[in-house]
Amino acid sequence: MAEKIVILTGAGISAESGLGTFRDVDGLWTKYDLDDVATPEGFARNPDLVHSFYNARRANSAAAMPNAAHNALAKLEQQHAGDVIIITQNVDGLHEAAGAQNVLHMHGILAGALCDTCGARWTAPVTMRTTDTCPTCKANATRPDVVWFGETPYLMDAIHEHLMQADVFAAIGTSGEVYPAASFALQAAQFGAHTVEINLEPSANVSDFAETLFGPATQTVPAWVNAELGRVG
Numbered sequence: 001m002a003e004k005i006v007i008l009t010g011a012g013i014s015a016e017s018g019l020g021t022f023r024d025v026d027g028l029w030t031k032y033d034l035d036d037v038a039t040p041e042g043f044a045r046n047p048d049l050v051h052s053f054y055n056a057r058r059a060n061s062a063a064a065m066p067n068a069a070h071n072a073l074a075k076l077e078q079q080h081a082g083d084v085i086i087i088t089q090n091v092d093g094l095h096e097a098a099g100a101q102n103v104l105h106m107h108g109i110l111a112g113a114l115c116d117t118c119g120a121r122w123t124a125p126v127t128m129r130t131t132d133t134c135p136t137c138k139a140n141a142t143r144p145d146v147v148w149f150g151e152t153p154y155l156m157d158a159i160h161e162h163l164m165q166a167d168v169f170a171a172i173g174t175s176g177e178v179y180p181a182a183s184f185a186l187q188a189a190q191f192g193a194h195t196v197e198i199n200l201e202p203s204a205n206v207s208d209f210a211e212t213l214f215g216p217a218t219q220t221v222p223a224w225v226n227a228e229l230g231r232v233g
């Protein structure tokens with residue numbers, strides 16, 4: 001039976017594509033207060049600030065290119081005989097730009113817009129404004145389709161199913177600081193998965209993993225993918 005490989009990615013996999021991480025020395029949370037730009041309360045308080053924060057990230061993300069790590073995961077998905085599922089905390093579209101197709105965006109996606117009134121979703125304009133209205137119900141209640149602190153991540157039922165069925169679980173480029181994603185390694189291990197952390201340096205939950213690979217993702221991820229393809233094909 002071909003092995004099921006479940007991969008969790010965080011901001012570190014997109015760092016070498018020029019997109020900022022959150023908690024590194026020059027991370028986004030050293031420049032912005034997350035309460036102001038990544039909570040429903042912050043959006044209610046100052047929607048213009050939140051839109052300008054995400055408009056800038058949307059433009060950066062649209063201009064960024066997938067790197068060797070994104071490309072390696074897409075190759076694994078295409079060449080591995082079994083299932084490969086990418087669960088990403090990232091809101092950029094770099095996994096899809098690299099050709100990956102089984103991507104679950106648990107924190108939403110910068111390219112998406114959401115209506116808080118009717119729940120409609122559509123492709124966000126590059127610049128979202130507080131004056132925008134929903135194309136479906138016309139309410140002036142549009143927001144970036146991203147999950148903020150205090151909100152429930154998307155697709156959690158599907159994610160739990162994948163974690164229960166994983167033979168291999170790899171976390172790539174994530175600090176292990178934010179739940180529920182930081183609990184996935186232990187959950188997968190409870191169901192028998194081999195767990196590996198692939199990161200620039202040990203994360204907050206490195207002790208949850210059976211194996212570790214440290215270094216820049218553009219080096220460690222292609223090496224790991226080639227080893228996986230050699231091992232299981």
Ligand code: APR
Pocket residue numbers: 009010011012013015016021022023024027089090107172173174175176177178198199200201202203215216217218
């Ligand atoms: N290669 C591999 N790993 C890297 C690289 C790199 N080139 N550069 C940085 N990293 C690692 C860092 O060592 C760190 O462990 O990536 C991780 C980035 O951690 P965070 O900045 O905390 O990002 P992430 O784990 O994705 O944050 C999780 O928090 O703010 C919320 O919603 C946001 O999805 C985000 C969540």
